[in-house]
Amino acid sequence: MIKFINVSKIYSPEIHALDNINFHIQPGEFVSIVGQSGAGKTTLIKLLIAQEKSSQGKVIVGDWDISNIKSHEIPYLRRQIGVVFQDFKLLKEKTVEENIAFGLEVIGADGKFIKNIVPQVLRLVGLEKKAKRFPDELSAGEAQRVAIARAVVHRPKILAADEPTGNVDLLNTREIIDLFKKINEMGTTVLLVTHNREIVNYLKTRVVILDHGQIISDQASGRYTL
Amino acid sequence: MSVILRPVRWALRSFFRHLGLSFITIIIITFSLLSLNILLFINTIGRMVAENLQNKVDMNIYLNPNLNQADIDFFKNELAKEQNIDSIEHIAADQALANFRQKHQDNEFISKSLAALDANPFGGMIIIRATSLEAYPEVVTTITSNKYSRFIEDKDFFEHQKIILIIENLSEKIYLAGLVILLIFTFISVVAIFNSIRLTFYTRKDEIKIMRLIGATGSFARAPLIIENVLYGVFAWLINLIIFILIFNFGLNQISSFLEIEKEVFISYSQEMIYSFLMVLIFSIFLTIVSSWLATRKYIRA
Numbered sequence: 001m002i003k004f005i006n007v008s009k010i011y012s013p014e015i016h017a018l019d020n021i022n023f024h025i026q027p028g029e030f031v032s033i034v035g036q037s038g039a040g041k042t043t044l045i046k047l048l049i050a051q052e053k054s055s056q057g058k059v060i061v062g063d064w065d066i067s068n069i070k071s072h073e074i075p076y077l078r079r080q081i082g083v084v085f086q087d088f089k090l091l092k093e094k095t096v097e098e099n100i101a102f103g104l105e106v107i108g109a110d111g112k113f114i115k116n117i118v119p120q121v122l123r124l125v126g127l128e129k130k131a132k133r134f135p136d137e138l139s140a141g142e143a144q145r146v147a148i149a150r151a152v153v154h155r156p157k158i159l160a161a162d163e164p165t166g167n168v169d170l171l172n173t174r175e176i177i178d179l180f181k182k183i184n185e186m187g188t189t190v191l192l193v194t195h196n197r198e199i200v201n202y203l204k205t206r207v208v209i210l211d212h213g214q215i216i217s218d219q220a221s222g223r224y225t226l
Numbered sequence: 227m228s229v230i231l232r233p234v235r236w237a238l239r240s241f242f243r244h245l246g247l248s249f250i251t252i253i254i255i256t257f258s259l260l261s262l263n264i265l266l267f268i269n270t271i272g273r274m275v276a277e278n279l280q281n282k283v284d285m286n287i288y289l290n291p292n293l294n295q296a297d298i299d300f301f302k303n304e305l306a307k308e309q310n311i312d313s314i315e316h317i318a319a320d321q322a323l324a325n326f327r328q329k330h331q332d333n334e335f336i337s338k339s340l341a342a343l344d345a346n347p348f349g350g351m352i353i354i355r356a357t358s359l360e361a362y363p364e365v366v367t368t369i370t371s372n373k374y375s376r377f378i379e380d381k382d383f384f385e386h387q388k389i390i391l392i393i394e395n396l397s398e399k400i401y402l403a404g405l406v407i408l409l410i411f412t413f414i415s416v417v418a419i420f421n422s423i424r425l426t427f428y429t430r431k432d433e434i435k436i437m438r439l440i441g442a443t444g445s446f447a448r449a450p451l452i453i454e455n456v457l458y459g460v461f462a463w464l465i466n467l468i469i470f471i472l473i474f475n476f477g478l479n480q481i482s483s484f485l486e487i488e489k490e491v492f493i494s495y496s497q498e499m500i501y502s503f504l505m506v507l508i509f510s511i512f513l514t515i516v517s518s519w520l521a522t523r524k525y526i527r528a
Contacts, residue, residue, distance in 0.1 A: 049439070071527075078441035089436045093243055105232060106441045150440070 001027040001189050002048065002158065007057035009043050009213075017043040019213040021057070025191065027157070030184045032200045033193045035210035041193040044210075045162045048191070049081055050074045061158070079107050082151030082188075086163035088143045090135040096146050097122065097131040103153040117153060125149045125179060141172025145179065152183055159183060160191045165199065177202065233446075237453035247426060248458065254422040255462035255514075258415035259506055263466050265411050266502045269404040271485065274495055276397035278487050283359065283389060287369065288380040289350040291319070298350060301377040305354065308368055310361035315353040322348040359394050419510075420517040423455050427521040434525040444526045452518040459510035467503060 002025040009018040018040045025031050033041050046052040047059050050069050058067045066077055082103075090099050097118050104114045122128040125145040135143055144164055151159055161180065165173040177199055184190045194200065200207055209217040241248050289298065298316065305314050317325065323346050330336040340347075356365045368374075369381065427434075430451065437447040474492075482489045 051439070072443075075438070075441045075443045075446075078439065083439065085439075089439065091433055091436055093240060093433065102437075103440060106437075106446065108229075 001025050001029075001062065002191070003058070003060040004044075004047075005058040005060070007047065007054045007059060009040070009047065009052060010055040016213050018047075018054075021213075021215055023208060023215060023218060025189060027189055028184070028187055030181070030190045030203065030205040031192070032203060032205060032207045033191065033210060034195060034197075034200050034207060036195060038212075039210040040213040041195070041210055042162055043213075045083070045160050045191070045193055048158075048160055049078055049083055075106075079154065080156055080158065082154070082156040082159040084144070084147050084151050084159070084161040084164045086166040088135070088140075088147045088167075090143060090146055090150075092135050095132050095134055096127060096138070099135070099146055100149045100153050103150040107154050109154070121149045121153045124152075124182075126175075139172075140168045141175065144168055144172070144176055148176065148179055148183075152188065156188065158189045158191065160193070162193045163195070164192070165194065165196060173199065174202075233449035233453055236450035237457060240450065241454050241457055247429065248454075251422050251426055251455075251458045252461045252465070255419050255458055255510070256465045258418045259462050259466050259510055260469065261411050262408075262415050262509075263470060263503070263506055265404070265408045266506070267470070267499070269401075269408060270495060270498060270502065271481075272400040272404055273397070274487065274491060275485060276393065276400060278491060279393050283355075283362075283393065285354045285356075285362070285365065285369070285381070287352045287354065287378055288322070288348065289352065290377055290379045291346075291348065291350075293350070293377060297377065301374065302352065304374070305352070308365070310357050310365050310368070311354055312357045313355045317351040317353065319346050319348050319350045322351040325351070359397075416513060419459075419513050420520070423458075423514060423517040424521040426455065427451065427518070427525070431525040434522060438526065444522075448519070448522050448526060451522065452515055455514040455518045456511055459514035460507070463503075463507045463510050466506070470499075470503070 004021045004023050007018055007021040008016065010016050021040075021044070033044060035041050043052065047054055048061070050066055053069075054067055058065055060066070061077065061080065064077070069077060091102060094102065100118050100121055101114050104117065109117075119128065119131075122131055125148060127142060127145055127149070130138065130142060135146070138146065144167075148161075148164070151161075159180070164180075165176055168176060173196070180190055180192060181203070192199075192203075204221055206220050207217070208215055289301070293301070302314055302316060305311055323340075326348065327337070327340060354365065354369075356362045369378070434447050434451070438444070474496075478489055478492060482492060
């Protein structure tokens with residue numbers, strides 16, 4: 001599903017964000033990418049959604065080599081990958097349901113279809129009563145759940161989450177992680193980037209540990225041991 | 227259909243959700259368009275005044291008193307065939323005398339001389355208006371030729387030649403000056419409108435970037451924002467239209483008497499003013515689209 005083959009990202013001679021990364025994620029897997037700040041975790045996500053281009057190597061999503069993707073193709077790549085960001089990245093001028101609906105409007109979904117699906121997704125993330133609220137009126141945990149809802153509403157094959165619990169309290173963190181597990185059980189490949197040891201150890205799924213841009217460990221049912 | 231309706235719906239929604247920003251932007255564009263419209267209006271008035279003056283310029287030909295009616299009719303018919311002559315008005319001998327008396331009523335010598343005469347010295351008068359100011363020299367040449375010399379007692383247009391030249395000169399200068407000022411203010415309006423739209427996009431740059439991260443194409447992210455800005459331009463234009471309708475309705479009498487031009491002349495120019503307004507609308511829409519497109523270039527990168 002996702003392949004990183006000899007991938008390096010070099011910003012300058014002194015800054016090698018990623019250094020000859022090789023790994024392969026199978027469909028339906030739940031993979032935690034862990035490491036300390038500056039290890040290259042976010043750069044990995046950026047390469048995956050073509051926000052950056054690799055300096056060397058290949059990034060393959062499905063059968064698509066996105067290493068040299070053209071700018072007009074990028075939106076079509078991003079529609080196949082749901083992304084959840086640490087700072088939520090919600091559209092402040094849209095309500096909760098409008099934010100979620102946007103994920104479908106972008107792919108050209110029909111109005112009736114959107115009207116049917118959005119309430120279901122709101123129920124999935126437990127926010128059916130907050131449909132008409134604006135992002136500024138939500139707590140951090142609620143905002144992140146809206147972001148997750150928007151990321152999965154169009155049933156992408158891949159969900160990439162970059163430090164999704166970074167701005168969220170402990171109680172909501174557990175709920176959000178459980179949500180990711182539920183989404184993974186429904187068949188979506190989940191790539192979770194985090195530096196939170198407790199989350200990783202709680203999940204007991206595949207763990208890829210990054211350190212200074214290199215993979216130092218890749219265990220099927222790992223723990224965060226850095 | 228949803229491809230068109232969706233961005234329009236979003237644009238309207240955003241317009242009302244950012245009412246404060248919408249209001250300020252509309253005000254700025256309104257003033258920019260108002261300065262343009264006022265200049266166009268003044269330009270039109272300037273041309274109207276110049277053309278009105280031109281229409282008042284005429285040549286008086288005093289007819290030989292020995293002409294009979296058949297001669298006068300023949301002369302008029304021959305003049306009517308000349309292509310540079312727009313209109314011919316015949317004033318009978320009695321009326322010519324009365325007009326002459328009135329024109330020189332302050333001239334004691336002429337008044338006394340007329341009183342001493344037994345008979346009417348005038349043979350009637352023909353007032354000629356040329357098709358344009360530029361045509362007068364040729365009309366003068368025609369009238370002073372041998373062809374018509376037996377019909378003409380006297381001519382009264384050498385004074386008018388000076389006036390004609392002055393008016394020609396003035397009209398050209400008014401037109402050129404108006405054009406230069408209009409161009410300067412158009413440039414100022416373009417800069418004001420472009421910057422005000424750039425500012426609205428700057429406040430929404432994060433929104434655009436997020437849309438792109440989620441998978442929106444550049445045009446998908448841009449379209450509602452462009453439509454919203456076009457709405458600003460249209461509303462600004464409508465406000466301008468209302469202002470000018472009010473001026474026209476309630477101020478026309480005052481403007482007409484100030485410029486000493488009949489109201490009907492203004493009304494006859496109303497079609498031209500409507501075209502000007504429509505041009506300003508097209509200009510406003512075109513400018514808001516181009517400004518929006520340029521302003522989003524920086525933030526629309528994937």
